[in-house]
Amino acid sequence: METFLHYLWASRQYTxxxxxxxAAPATIEVIDPGTHNVHAGPDFFNAKVKINNILWVGDVEVHRSAGQWFEHGHHRDPLYRSVILHVVEYADxxxxxxxxxxxxxxxxxxxxxxxERAEYLVASSSLLPCSPLLGRVSEHSIREWLHSLALERMERRVEQIAELYQSYSDPREVGYLLLMRYFGFSLNNDTMEAxxxxxxxxxxxxxxxRLVALEAALLGQAGLLDEVLDxxxxRQLVREYARLRQDYGLRPIDARRWLRAKIRPANQPLSRLLQLASIFHLHRDLAQECLYIRDIDQLSRLLSLHKPSRRGSSSDQESSPSLRLGKQSLSMLFIxxxxxxxxxxxxxxxxxxSFEVARHSLEELPPESNRHTRLFDQEGIHAANALGSQGMIELRTSYCLPRKCLFCRWGRELLSARSSKDKRG
Incomplete structure (x- = not known):
């Protein structure tokens, strides 16, 4: 398990x-194991190692066996010319x-x-790999790691938005793409973005x-016009969409992309697209207005829908109370x-x-409840607010599911000798 050797090198827990x-016989002293690299290139950057009292500064590559250096083609790769030390379990x-x-x-x-501890964690069949051992993790580690993960998750969201700006320079376009994506409410996020x-x-x-034009554009591009019951x-929407296709050269996405199973009626694609049409109709500069939202109450007022001015202007489904965003949905959009x-x-x-502003915003929101957070609830770990629940979601999806226990602060604490007894009473 090469990742275990990475952990061992970085934590200096080798014997x-x-x-x-x-080079043998020679003395070796690790001044700095370096920065772990998760991208292409050597495993650790900028390490500092003394060999026979001579300081070497460069990169370190870690393998189970020395022969893997050749198996992986590092001997032909210029990225590995900066390696100063090859760390292996077997020098074959x-x-x-x-x-x-x-x-x-x-x-x-x-x-x-x-x-043995590391192999136990990684091979665990539990939904939370360390669940039988969680009592050994300190309260401080639990709280601080969840909070760090919540901000790590937020930073990734920000980076994703920065990537959008590489293709779309207009903040309004970026705001539009974001709102559309997250109106997919998890299952249909990718399809909504498409x-x-x-x-x-x-x-x-x-x-x-023209509300009818917005409805026709959204439903037509989604391939959902046939689902309008009236x-x-x-027929009116079909005629309107034909005009829009001709005027703007539109091409619809494949309607088979929409996921329907286990989705509440209010989150069905048709319902949410009708709701979005009304939101875009009511707010001429929605992206600009979003810059001044400070809490979910303000967001609720911004996204509140007014009844259509005439009956049937967007079908009876559009004015149904079930289309109003609930607190959980508002919280998700806010985050x-x-x-x-x-x-x-x-x-x-x-x-x-300021990520401190983001932290404060999450602390003011109630904790989310979903399939990820409920797993922690079952282990007696409860989120006090959305900062904690966001940390739980990040931990579960980015560490527990891919079994990255050796990169998890809790996992590392469990691997250390200090985690031998229950610390949560």
Missing amino acids: SLDLVGE TSTTDQGGRRLPTCVIGVPEELR LARSLPYRVVEAEQD DDRR NVIVPYQIEYARRTGQVP
């Missing part, structure tokens, strides 16, 4: 480091870099008890004064759209973006 080959061969330089190689001593990309914001903006209304959108906008306009 020994023994240089082999031409000597290694050279692209220039033919022979690399110092050392064998890392593995504590068997530590290996729909938004197929229907440029300029079309929505040009047709904003015959007269459906995933409003806060990261404001942070990235601040960065782009020369303001100082």
Whole structure:
């Protein structure tokens, strides 16, 4: 398990480091194990190692066996010419870099008890791999790790928005794409984003004064016009969509992309698209208004829908109370759209973006309840607010499911000798 060796090297919990080959016998001292690299290239950047009292600064590559250096093609890769030390569990061969330089190689001593704990965590069949051992994790570690993960999750959202700006320079277009995506409410997020990309914001903006045009554009591009129950209304929308397709050269997405199973009626694609049509109709500069939202009450008022001015203007489904956003939906939109959108906008306009503001915003929201957070509830770990529940979601999806226990703060605490007894009473 190579990731375990990465953990061992970074945490310095090995029992020994023994240089082999031409470098032996020699003394080795690790001043700094380096920064773990999760991208292409050596496993650790900017390590500092003394070999026979000579300081080497560069990168470190870690393998189970030395022969994997050649199996992975590192001897032909210029990225690995900066490697100063090859750390292995089994030294079955000597290694050279692209220039033919022979690399110092050392064998890392593995504590068997530590290996057994790591293998237990990674191989666990529990929905939370460490659930039988969670009592050994301190309250402080639980709270601080969840809070750190919540902000890590928020930072990733902000980075995703920054990536959108590489394709769309207009903040209104970016705001439109974000709102559309997260109106998919998890299951249909990707399909909603595909729909938004197929229907440029300029079309929505040009047709904003006519609700029927917005409904026709959204439902037509979604391939859902046939689902409108009222015959007269459906024929009107079909005619309107034909005009829009001709005027703007629109091409609909595949209607088979929409997921329906286990979705509440209010979250069905037809319902949410009709709701979005009304929102775009009522707010001429929705993205700008989103910059001034400070809590979900303000967001609720912004996204509240008024009854159509005439009966049937957007079908009976549109004015149904079931289409009003509930607190859970508002909270999700506030967390995933409003806060990261404001942070990235601040960065782009020369303001100082504050993750402390994001932290405070999450602390003011009630905790979410979903299939991820309920797993922690069952273990006696309860979120006090959305900061905690967002941390739980990030932990479950980014660490527990892919079994990245060795990169998790709780997992590392469980691997340490200090985690031998229950710390949560």
